[in-house]
Amino acid sequence: MWTRELVVSAPGKVILHGEHAVVLGKVALAVALDLRTFLRLRPGAEGRLSVSLPGVGVRRSWDTPDLRALRERIAADGDESKSPSVEQLDALREFAGIAAGASAPDSLATLAFLYMCLAISAKYGDVPSVDIVVCSELPTGAGLGSSAAYAVCLAAALLMLCGAISCPLQEGESTARWTEEELTLINSWAFRGEQVIHGNPSGVDNAVGTWGGALRYQAGKITPLKRVPTLRILLTNTKVPRSTKILVAGVKEKILKFPAIMNPVLDSIDAISQECQSVLEAMPANPSAEHYPVLEEFFDINQHHLNVLGVGHPSLDRLCQVTASHSLHSKLTGAGGGGCGITLLPPGQYSPLGIFLFLTALGGGQVWEQRNHCQPCSGSGGMGGMCPSTAWHCGLQCVIQSVHLCVSAPEGTGPVPGAVFGGAMAPSLSLQWLS
Numbered sequence: 001m002w003t004r005e006l007v008v009s010a011p012g013k014v015i016l017h018g019e020h021a022v023v024l025g026k027v028a029l030a031v032a033l034d035l036r037t038f039l040r041l042r043p044g045a046e047g048r049l050s051v052s053l054p055g056v057g058v059r060r061s062w063d064t065p066d067l068r069a070l071r072e073r074i075a076a077d078g079d080e081s082k083s084p085s086v087e088q089l090d091a092l093r094e095f096a097g098i099a100a101g102a103s104a105p106d107s108l109a110t111l112a113f114l115y116m117c118l119a120i121s122a123k124y125g126d127v128p129s130v131d132i133v134v135c136s137e138l139p140t141g142a143g144l145g146s147s148a149a150y151a152v153c154l155a156a157a158l159l160m161l162c163g164a165i166s167c168p169l170q171e172g173e174s175t176a177r178w179t180e181e182e183l184t185l186i187n188s189w190a191f192r193g194e195q196v197i198h199g200n201p202s203g204v205d206n207a208v209g210t211w212g213g214a215l216r217y218q219a220g221k222i223t224p225l226k227r228v229p230t231l232r233i234l235l236t237n238t239k240v241p242r243s244t245k246i247l248v249a250g251v252k253e254k255i256l257k258f259p260a261i262m263n264p265v266l267d268s269i270d271a272i273s274q275e276c277q278s279v280l281e282a283m284p285a286n287p288s289a290e291h292y293p294v295l296e297e298f299f300d301i302n303q304h305h306l307n308v309l310g311v312g313h314p315s316l317d318r319l320c321q322v323t324a325s326h327s328l329h330s331k332l333t334g335a336g337g338g339g340c341g342i343t344l345l346p347p348g349q350y351s352p353l354g355i356f357l358f359l360t361a362l363g364g365g366q367v368w369e370q371r372n373h374c375q376p377c378s379g380s381g382g383m384g385g386m387c388p389s390t391a392w393h394c395g396l397q398c399v400i401q402s403v404h405l406c407v408s409a410p411e412g413t414g415p416v417p418g419a420v421f422g423g424a425m426a427p428s429l430s431l432q433w434l435s
């Protein structure tokens with residue numbers, strides 16, 4: 001099908017409002033981040049399928065006849081148009097030597113890979129003889145949609161290998177994207193990958209990973225936001241590990257235990273998302289300061305709600321306290337329980353140096369982190385050709401916290417180090433040549 005190596009890449013995301021409530025059908029607002037996951041595809045030895053996931057320490061290789069036989073075995077245990085069944089996942093675990101109930105990153109990543117590979121090839125084609133490497137700029141399990149970006153890349157690559165979607169990249173082109181129809185199919189399979197990793201995903205993360213940009217998501221309905229103002233958001237990684245699957249299950253339990261208490265909280269989060277959307281769409285491209293107090297209050301109220309749902313963490317409380325002492329407002333983003341928080345930065349008030357100075361209080365010293373880039377390049381870097389180059393945010397070495405500044409539009413206030421999210425700049429799923 002192709003002669004040169006290909007790279008599929010998908011963005012991570014930040015949820016502004018609506019995490020957890022969106023699982024129960026409420027509205028969420030989310031934007032794509034310019035931190036991406038990259039999947040490299042290379043033709044493999046005939047009859048072998050190899051996968052390497054350096055971010056989670058996986059390196060596996062299987063004979064394709066064995067995978068075909070496994071595929072036949074699990075076909076009877078599930079409906080191909082439906083979600084992965086317990087029986088199918090049990091059979092895949094047994095095949096891969098994964099203990100029942102294992103939820104370590106490597107186990108879930110391998111299971112999602114096997115499920116998607118076999119389910120997609122059963123429906124559209126044959127098990128491919130291919131070499132796959134996935135690496136990411138996103139921290140794993142920190143609320144930035146690493147699982148969804150992984151699932152989106154896998155879905156796109158496997159569907160393309162099986163001929164269910166085109167290979168849109170032509171010689172002479174550097175980057176290509178799939179059609180809306182193809183993206184819809186990719187998104188639906190990425191959702192299934194998320195089901196393997198998350199248990200009960202809403203679908204918002206894979207939607208952002210597929211389409212990029214800024215969007216409103218509710219019960220499977222994806223609506224791009226009409227106008228996205230330039231917002232500066234500070235992204236702070238508490239580095240406290242957590243699992244979205246466990247946090248989502250915990251919220252479900254709480255709702256079942258106290259429905260009369262918890263349902264109004266979910267309704268209130270829904271209202272925050274909707275009000276926030278109205279404010280964002282009413283803001284001009286370069287927003288004046290008057291809208292910020294409202295957005296800040298939304299952050300505060302939602303953060304309290306998320307604590308009520310049981311997905312807070314002392315590290316996130318600390319982020320809120322430290323930023324509040326500088327009159328800034330923060331909330332968790334993604335599943336919570338640690339991971340990342342976001343802080344709204346009103347225009348013109350803080351320079352990167354100013355932010356560095358007050359955030360030292362959070363980390364007790366150095367707060368900026370070396371960011372790993374794994375842009376596709378022709379070098380023979382550590383990740384099998386996806387050469388990880390490095391850059392220092394603001395030139396300051398960092399040990400404890402990772403911080404990204406985000407803006408949503410290229411005409412934002414000067415070159416800001418770190419991540420860019422939202423609107424026109426937010427890149428969607430894409431396909432490139434490796435060299």
Ligand SMILES: Nc1ncnc2c1ncn2[C@@H]1O[C@H](COP(=O)(O)OP(=O)(O)OP(=O)(O)O)[C@@H](O)[C@H]1O
Pocket residue numbers: 037053054055056104105106107108109110134135136139140141142143144145146147148150197198205242243244245333334335336
């Ligand atoms: N680069 C990667 N390679 C392979 N698997 C990955 C990669 N990144 C994430 N994963 C899989 O996704 C899991 C983390 O997903 P999880 O949903 O808990 O966190 P997240 O997606 O980063 O955060 P959130 O869901 O809150 O946005 C890991 O345990 C691993 O199985």
Ligand SMILES: C[C@@](O)(CCO)CC(=O)[O-]
Pocket residue numbers: 015018019020021022023143145198200201202203204205244248334335
């Ligand atoms: C916590 C959650 O709402 C967002 C995780 O990024 C889960 C989901 O929507 O699938």
Ligand SMILES: [Mg+2]
Pocket residue numbers: 145146147148198205244
């Ligand atoms: Mg996830």
